[in-house]
Each structure stands twice: as structure tokens, then as C-alpha cells.
């Protein structure tokens with residue numbers, strides 16, 4: 177079938193063109209972003225990076241974006257999600273976690289908006305304890321619940337209205353919260 | 367920097383050269399698409415006769431049966447994945463309005479099941495069904511038996527194994543974390559090899575054929591088999607990319623799974639079955655050329671419209687908007703071709719349920735593609751982005767169009783492969799109506815919910831809470847539609863089991 181070669185040739189060239197435009201050129205532009213954003217964000221610490229992996233494993237990205245749009249595009253600023261994002265906010269992000277869904281609020285700056293680790297733990301354990309209308313899944317399997325008059329261990333959190341039950345975060349839960357509280361994309365680019 | 371610059375110039379030069387020489391080739395061979403090629407899919411005496419799902423006198427029997435084992439293997443695998451994938455879809459959907467549904471265990475958490483749903487549907491159901499139907503179509507159109515079909519058992523098993531492993535990986539936390547590319551990368555390597563093992567016999571079959579005409583369906587199939595493997599390999603080189611730039615690559619790939627893999631396979635089947643069933647060639651063979659090349663050029667560059675509003679370079683955003691709007695050209699040409707052909711034979715729709723699946727699919731292709739052009743425009747995107755509208759659109763395209771076309775294709779192909787007719791045509795009809803009502807309920811409900819959500823997310827006097835609460839009834843609506851879809855799949859599976867069961871029983875007696 178000799179006519180087929182035209183289609184092989186044509187189909188390859190359109191794909192080559194699009195690879196060039198959407199993979200190669202942006203990749204080459206990336207080095208400028210990295211230089212420009214040198215001090216806009218700090219690299220993740222080891223714990224934060226592990227927390228980031230937990231965020232990925234449990235699919236937080238399917239409900240939460242990490243990108244703030246310009247005021248013309250939406251009321252992002254009004255909801256307190258922070259200033260519009262810049263490319264340099266993401267230079268340590270691999271895999272990227274921009275997200276395309278806002279079933280839940282944007283988390284670009286959750287560390288500024290909600291610095292309390294205890295809040296995060298209770299919320300992750302069961303979001304409806306703190307936010308009754310929430311449809312976010314709970315992650316109770318990341319916690320151990322221990323009854324007691326006093327805190328059974330350091331870092332235990334008292335569950336409100338539960339007659340003295342305490343929440344003990346697992347390693348996964350602690351590092352996830354370390355990650356969440358480090359998300360502060362408000363730095364000015366020098 | 368110098369090597370980079372040289373690389374840019376080289377790639378750009380190469381692609382421009384390729385395009386120019388391609389245009390020259392087209393001009394020199396104006397006869398590339400002689401109208402009689404449109405009739406190439408008919409054997410003598412078939413033109414003008416409608417062909418229903420039963421096969422009174424199958425002139426293609428020897429070709430159909432030349433690779434029937436592997437084709438059956440692919441099609442049955444696809445149906446298995448479909449059942450699993452859509453069950454997961456329904457569970458995920460219920461979790462949206464009842465977050466505690468099925469309890470809160472690690473492997474039952476929303477984030478994992480949603481990922482399973484998407485990957486099983488994309489790489490289990492859609493890919494297997496598309497591959498299986500291509501394997502059935504290529505010998506028919508090229509009029510030669512499939513070359514070395516035995517290797518396909520190995521390819522199919524590797525692919526099945528890869529999808530299984532990928533899913534187990536996701537459940538136990540091995541994921542690459544990029545949407546549509548979640549399978550852990552070594553497993554993607556396995557899938558790539560399996561894919562190559564399917565492509566080789568297909569390419570060789572095409573190459574060995576003496577057939578004069580290269581029918582439209584083959585353009586799409588051949589191109590899809592070139593595009594997808596390359597995309598898949600490039601997109602899996604995660605180590606090259608970071609941050610926003612990785613986002614661009616991610617969505618370039620994700621949209622191309624639809625545009626350059628599933629869509630061309632689906633369109634190829636429409637281009638084959640629509641004329642085949644009605645008994646008349648497609649309305650305008652010349653027009654199909656525009657449809658194909660338009661798709662090749664525009665569709666490959668639309669992906670970044672998933673990231674409008676994010677800090678991607680402005681030119682990337684603008685380019686993908688232009689290309690998304692440009693998609694209207696191939697979509698409208700294909701629409702004219704398909705809908706005029708169908709409109710001329712409306713009567714056949716009453717007799718042939720398969721044609722109903724195909725025509726419904728073709729209609730949804732037009733609707734979902736025009737939707738795509740619309741919500742790529744910034745004004746509309748500001749509302750629809752980040753909302754359930756996108757999910758509604760994804761299902762309209764992948765279910766309303768591709769899955770419906772694949773259902774039709776399987777209903778047409780299986781009796782010819784097994785040489786036995788469907789026992790209960792009424793159940794095929796039931797499948798159609800359940801699926802059609804289901805997807806329309808799903809898409810309309812979630813479409814409205816998405817727009818309301820989007821308006822609430824733009825309302826700077828409102829709260830986030832409102833944007834969530836306004837969607838709740840529509841999320842329940844989605845679960846209703848999804849239940850109908852799942853029910854229709856059970857009917858589908860029953861029909862197939864019945865056909866297989868009778869074949870096996872007959873063989874024994």
C-alpha cells in the first residue's frame with residue numbers, strides 16, 4: 177500500500193509541530209523562569225516532600241487547584257486565595273499540582289490562611305467536624321483515636337465533643353500537614 | 367544555550383519542511399481521493415442494500431474470521447474493563463453527595479477510586495475496544511488477512527497485565543501524580559511495548575495490501591497508531607519537566623489521548639459503518655479529507671486550554687485557544703458528511719439499532735466538539751473552568767460519542783466474528799435507550815450544575831460554600847444518569863454472554 181506513506185508523513189509532521197510548540201519551546205523557556213524565581217519560594221524540606229507525596233497518593237488534586245487567577249477571571253482574590261500565581265511559584269514542583277477542579281477551595285496559600293496544624297488534623301480526620309456542609313472525604317485511616325483524660329502522647333489533639341477522645345496523627349498525616357502549612361505563595365519576586 | 371538554539375532551529379525547520387513537502391505531495395496527486403474510493407468498502411452487490419446487525423450473507427466471512435481469536439480477546443477484555451470502570455464511576459459519583467458512602471478506608475478513598483475509574487476507562491475500555499475494532503476493520507478495508515495475528519494474544523495479555531498492575535499501583539500509592547498519566551512509569555513502559563506489538567501486525571497488514579484505495583477509516587486508524595505511541599512515550603519522560611511547564615506537557619498529552627487516539631478510532635468506525643449499514647457511500651468523500659487534516663493540525667495543539675488562567679506563557683494559551691476554535695472547521699466538515707449521510711437514510715434508523723448507536727455518537731461528536739470550541743474562549747472559560755461542566759463535557763465526548771460508537775461497532779462485529787446472530791434484538795434496543803437517556807441525564811444535569819457553580823465562583827459578594835451547595839442536586843442527577851449507564855452495560859454484557867454461550871454450546875453438540 178504505497179499511498180499510505182503520505183498519511184504517515186503528514187501525521188508525523190503535525191505531531192512534530194505540536195511537540196515542538198507545546199513540549200520543546202516551553203521546556204527551553206523554563207530555565208529563565210528558574211533564574212527569575214530564585215528566591216520566590218524555598219525548596220521543600222524532606223518532611224514536606226513526603227507530605228506532598230501523600231497529597232498526590234490520596235488524590236487531593238482532583239478537588240483542589242493550586243493556581244490563583246487574575247481578578248478578571250474569577251473571584252479568587254475575594255475568597256482569600258492570594259495574589260495571582262506566577263511561573264516562579266512552582267519551580268520545585270515535580271509533579272506539578274496545578275489542578276483543574278475547584279470542588280474544594282484553592283490551596284496555593286493554605287499555609288497562610290490556616291496555619292493551625294491542629295485544625296488541619298481534625299479537618300483531615302473528618303472534615304464535617306469543623307465544616308458541616310463539607311463534601312470532602314475524611315481520612316480517618318491516617319489517625320489513631322485514643323480515649324483518655326489527658327493527652328496520651330505529645331502531639332495528640334483532643335476531638336471536640338467526643339468525651340475525651342484524642343487524635344494521634346500517623347507519620348503520613350503529620351507530613352501532609354507539614355506540606356499544607358508550608359504552602360505560602362505570596363513571596364515577591366525580586 | 368547554543369545547542370538549545372540549534373535544536374530549536376532544527377526541529378522547527380524539520381517540521382516546516384515536512385509540512386511544505388506534504389502540501390506539495392497533495393497538490394501533485396490531486397487524484398489522491400478519487401470518488402470511487404468511497405465505494406471501496408462495498409463488495410459486489412452490496413451497494414444499495416442496507417445491512418443490519420444480522421448477517422444473512424456475509425461476503426467478508428473469510429477476512430472476518432482470519433484473526434477472530436485475538437479480536438475476540440480484545441473486545442471481551444474491553445467489556446470486562448467497562449463493567450469495572452463504570453461501577454467505579456458510579457461509586458465515585460455517589461461519594462460526591464455522600465462522602466461516607468462505602469466507608470472511609472484507605473483503598474476506598476475518593477482520590478484513588480476516581481483515578482482507577484479514569485485509567486480503567488481510558489486504557490481498559492476505550493483502548494481495548496478501539497484496538498479490537500481496528501483489528502477487525504483493517505483486514506476488511508485492506509482486503510488481506512491480518513498479518514501474524516498470534517502475536518496479538520501476547521500484546522493483549524501484556525496490556526491487560528499492565529492495566530491491572532497500574533491499578534494495583536494506584537491503590538497502594540505508586541502513582542506519577544499527573545492526571546491521565548497516573549500509572550507508575552515502569553508500567554507505562556510495559557504498555558508501550560504492548561502497544562508496539564499491536565501496531566506491528568497492523569502496519570504490516572497495511573503495507574502488504576494490494577488494495578487500490580486507501581479508505582478514510584484507514585487514514586484515521588493509521589494516524590492514531592502513529593500518534594498515540596509517540597505521545598505516550600514523550601509524555602512519560604517526567605524527569606524532563608517541572609512546574610507550570612510540566613502542566614503544559616501534561617494537558618498536551620491528556621487532550622491528545624482524546625483528540626489523537628480515541629477520537630480518530632471512533633470517527634474511523636463511523637466512516638465505515640454509516641455507509642456500510644445504509645448501503646450508500648459517504649455524502650462527500652472530498653470533504654472527509656478536510657476533516658482529517660483539520661483534526662491532525664488543530665486537535666494536536668488544543669491541550670493548553672485546560673490551563674487558561676494559570677501562569678502559562680500567554681502565547682501558549684492564545685495558541686491553544688485559536689486551535690480550539692479552529693477545530694470547528696474539521697468538526698463541521700465531518701458533521702456535514704455524517705449528518706447528511708444519515709439524514710438521507712432516516713428510515714434505516716428504524717430497522718438498525720447499530721445505526722442508532724452510530725448516528726447518536728456522530729451527533730454527540732458534533733455537540734461536544736462545538737462545546738469544546740466554546741469553552742476555550744476566555745469569556746466562557748472564566749465561568750466553566752474548574753467546575754463540573756468540564757466533567758460533563760468529558761463524558762459527552764467519551765461516552766456520548768466514542769463509547770456509543772464502540773457499542774455499535776461491537777454489536778455489528780461480533781455476529782460476523784462468531785457467525786451467529788443476536789438472540790434478543792430487543793435487548794440491544796434497551797441498551798441503546800438506557801445508555802442514551804443515561805448520558806443525556808448525566809451531561810445535562812452536570813452541565814447546568816457546572817455553570818451555576820462557575821457563576822458562584824465568580825461572584826465576589828458570595829462565599830465558597832454557595833458554589834458547593836448549588837451543585838448538590840445536580841451531583842445527585844449525575845448519579846441517576848450514571849446508574850442508567852451502568853445498567854445499560856449490564857444489558858450489554860448479558861447480550862454478549864448469551865451470544866458466546868450459544869456459540870460454545872453449539873460447538874460442543
Ligand code: HEM
Pocket residue numbers: 238277448451452453455456457458459460480483484487491754756757760761764765769844845847848849851852
Ligand atoms: C464508558 C463510560 C465512561 C467514560 C468514557 C468516562 C470518562 C471519564 C473521564 C474522562 C473522567 C475525567 C473527567 C475530567 O476530569 O475532566 C471521568 C470522571 C468521572 N466519571 Fe466517568 N466515564 C464513564 C462512565 C462513568 C459512569 C457510568 C459514571 C457514573 C456516574 C461516571 C462518573 C464519573 C465521576 C464521578 C468522575 C469524577 C469527576 C470529578 O472528579 O469531578 N463515569 N470519567
